[in-house]
Amino acid sequence: MSISCTESGALSADLPNCADSTSISCTESGALSADLPNCAVVTCSIPDAFPPHVIPMNNECSSGSIVEYNTICSFACDTGYRSSDSMSMSCTESGALSADLPNCEVVTCSIPDALPSHLSSLNNGCTSSSTIEYGTTCSFACDTGYSTSDSTSISCTESGALSDDLPNCEVVTCSIPDALPSHLSSLNNDCTSGSTIEYDSTCSFACDIGYNTSDSTSISCTENGALSTDLPNCTVVTCSLPTDFPSHLRSVEDHCAAGSATDYSTTCSFACDTGYNLFGSTSLSCTENGALSTDLPNCTSVMCEVPTTAVSVNTTCREGSRVTYSTSCEFSCTSGVPESGNTARFCRADGTFSGRDLTCGEVMCSIPVYSSMLSSSQCPSGGRVAVDTLCQFECESGEVTQPAIISCTSSGQLEAGVPQCRETCGSQVCGEGEYCGANVTCLCVMGTRTTQGICSDPCGGSCATTEKCTIETESGISTCNCAPGKARDTDTNQCLDAVIMEGTIRVLNFNGSEAVYSDALGNTSSSEFQEIAAPLVEQIMSTFSMANVIPDDVTITSIRNGSLIFTYELLVATDSNPEELANELSVFIRQHLESNGGIFDSSGSTTFLADSNATLLQVVVMDECSDPELNDCSSNANCMDHNMAGGFTCECFSGYRDLFPNVLPGRFCFPNYSEAANPGAALPRNYVYIAVGIVFGIVFGLMMLCLPIVCKRSYVRTKWRQTYEEKSVYNSTIAESHNDSIDIAV
Structure with missing residues (x-):
């Protein structure tokens, strides 16, 4: 090993860790001054404490361990942490690690600068543009009235990215039912049946005219996607009819009886009892505000003026006075005997007196009808002669029975029967x-x-x-x-010339129900035809009985479609002009129907409501000689x-x-x-x-x-x-x- 002093004044290397002397010399004794040195490997000490969140990747590199020269130790940061330092180091020859242990810093995630619309953070550290550390969880929620199907909880991952995109909030919607309650209408175009409205939208509703509700007419879409309340229900407006009708007034329909309640737009028709005239409207309806469209009509008694009589006629009623319907007056001759007209007359429903004016004539005797073989110049067959007239009878051939001469007595009777020709x-x-x-x-x-x-x-x-x-x-x-050719007059009980008149009446309503035609009604022999024709005949007879001329018979000849169109024939006994009589009766029936709301005389159990524009009666012309039975x-x-x-x-x-x-x-x-x-x-x-x-x-x-x-x-x-x-x-x-x-x- 060689160590030198550098220019800086420091040793070029650490002194070797050698226990033995690395330098020996040959001593005087001829022996080396020392044993040759033994070399030991250089080691490096791993710090006893690692920086936070640093973990060794090698078992021999754990904290406090010693690694030999040239041993490489690798380190890593805990999950969620990262380092910019070298993560690998080795033990150098100097016994020092080649680098310091790395420092780990926590991974962070950035919250977007702008949260999605209507999204709010439930954590203070998770607001827009904030940074959160690894493992931090942020919870989000939509504003009231908004909802999301995305995850509302996200966290910061080890990669530094959020675990999921931020949730998107959509407005809560409410569905309007596919069918609105009956008679309910929406006042908003976007609130119609089957539509969808957004949170906090308000819909206003209204009932149709003639209907109302006590429910709320305004509803809104709540945050939970339900309407704030049920749709309102509309009930029909009703009008109450008075519990007491004016005297002699009656309702034509069953649902319009006194004290009953009628629905909006329902029309009630009224008529007076026979012998009473109606003043006011013949019908009224229930209005949208629950009030009747007009007051009930009133009925006043029909009045008849007592006819002025001849000097020779007395009456129990004062002449020229006015008497009420059905009042009877007796007429009598002050002298002589009744010659024509009626001795008992009553005030009829049309304001006229029944019968004809009484005329009085002198007391006369009626001569019976006798055969052409018998003759009398004073007393013709079927004639009338004055009191004290002497009737002398002769026979054309044969002999006359006795007495042949008879006189007219003061009692109006012949003193004997008319003789016969034997x-x-x-x-x-x-x-x-x-x-x-x-x-x-x-x-x-x-x-x-x-x-x-x-x-x-x-x-x-x-x-x-x-x-x-x-x-x-x-x-x-x-x-x-x-x-044949005669019909009985109800006033005089005499057989007068008969006339048949034909007319049509269109019936709209029968006993309160719409008049509907069926094939069976077109068959005059069917039970259905008979069941409806019979009461109508009674109604027509009863109605015409209020006229000056009372029909002797009424016949329904056919029923046609068009509601129900009845063709009927009247048989009338009268000595008046037939065309004038037909016109008179036509005017009467029209006026009667107009004044009674299209109702015939409804005193019976069956009520017919007819079109008041009845056709004119036509006289039926026939050739009697063409049929021996006529x-x-x-x-x-x-x-x-x-x-x-x-x-x-x-x-x-x-x-x-x-x-x-x-x-x-x-x-x-x-x-x-x-x-x-x-x-x-x-x-x-x-x-x-x-x-x-x-x-x-x-x-x-x-x-x-x-x-x-x-x-x-x-x-x-x-x-x-x-x-x-x-x-x-x-x-x-x-x-x-x-x-x-x-x-x-x-």
Whole structure:
């Protein structure tokens, strides 16, 4: 080993660590001054304490250990730490480590200068632009109303990078239901059904007109993604009807009864009881603010002015005064007897009095209708004569029964019956009600011959000239019904000329429900047709009963689609002009429906609401002579139609004798007794009664079964008799001059 002194004055190397002398000399003794030196390896000491976070990578290099020369020790920093110093050193020949042990510094991570929007740090050392050391954990949270699906906790890794990106915050959203509650509307375009709104957004809602709510109408989106409250529910506005209606006022619909509540926009229709007029609106509705659109209407009694009477007429009601509906007034003659009109009349629902003015005439006697074989210049057949008139009768042939001269008494009755002509018929003399017919045989003019040999009419001769005697099939009761072409007037109980009028009515509502057409209603024979037609017939009859002319019959002929369009026919008995009457009734039904909100007389259990614009009634024109069932001419007579004048004329065939040419022309046409003919063929079809007998009784029963059908058709399907001609079916003057019961004498 060689050590020298350097220029700096220091040794070039440490002195060797040698225990032995490295220098020997040869002594005088010839021996070396010392043993040769032994060399030991140079060692280096590892510090007893390492710098913090430094760890040896070699076991022999642990703290406090000794390493030999040229041994290399490697070191490392703990995880999360790093060093800029040399991490490897060796033991030098001088016994010193080649370098100092390294120093480890903690790894740091930088928080971005700007955090994502709406993100906040939950740690003070983790704010934006801050630096955190290895292993430090930072927690973050989104602002209220925002959320994230990213990790909200990150740490500083050993590499100096954050363990994850900072979380991104998205605004919380709330979903509006796909279907809003009924009658609810959004006031914001972005708050419609099925839409999504962001946190803290507010939606306002409102109920449709006519609906309201007690719930909150404003909701917002909360931080948890739920709406702040349920959507509001809307309930319909209701209006309360008064518990007491004005007197005689009634509701047409069941849901509009007194004291009930109706929903918004619901319309209630009202009508007055029969005999009362409605003042005010016929209908009202429930408004959006819960109030009725108008006050209830009032009903005032129909008033009729008592007719002014002739001097000869007294009345129980003061003339010219006004009386209320249904008030009855009695009329009587101060002198004489009632000649025409009615003795009892009442105030009707249309403001007029029923019946006709009473006229009084002098006491007169009615002369029964007698055959053309009998004559009287003073007392014509079917006429009327004054009191004390002497009627002298003569026969064209044969002898007259006694007394041949009778007078009209002050009681208005003939002092005796009209005499008869006892016609010589071969070896016989025909009696009362007989005529000399074919084969020189006395035959009955009407009816059949009884077991006593007397000609008997089942009605006892009580039928007027405008009537005919019919027998009820089941009861066997004989009745005087109107003859073909006639209908009974309810005021006078007389058979007047009949007219059929046709019209249509459109029904919108039936018993509070919409009127809906079905195929079954188009079939007149179906039960559905009958069930709805029957109550409507009653309603029409009841309504027209308030008019001046009361229909004798109403028939529903068809129902068509268009809500429900009813075609109906009225059978009216009157002596007025048919076209004027049709117009009068058309105006009446329209005015009635308008004033009653489209309601007929609803006193029954069924209510019809109709379009008040009802069609005009049209007179049905028919040719009676075209169908033998529509006229009552004898089978031995010609039927001549009057066309537009109305009615028909009967005229016996040439060679046939007309027994009643003045009052019943062409009804009783018999062959002259000198002609041989079948007696049955001589009798008029409509008045034949088969003689009593077992065999003929069966035929009689069959005829009676068919008779009501024939009578009904004849009764209904006859056009108007507008004027009377000289040989008309029934002479109006004569018909009006007789009582309901007129005896026919031969």
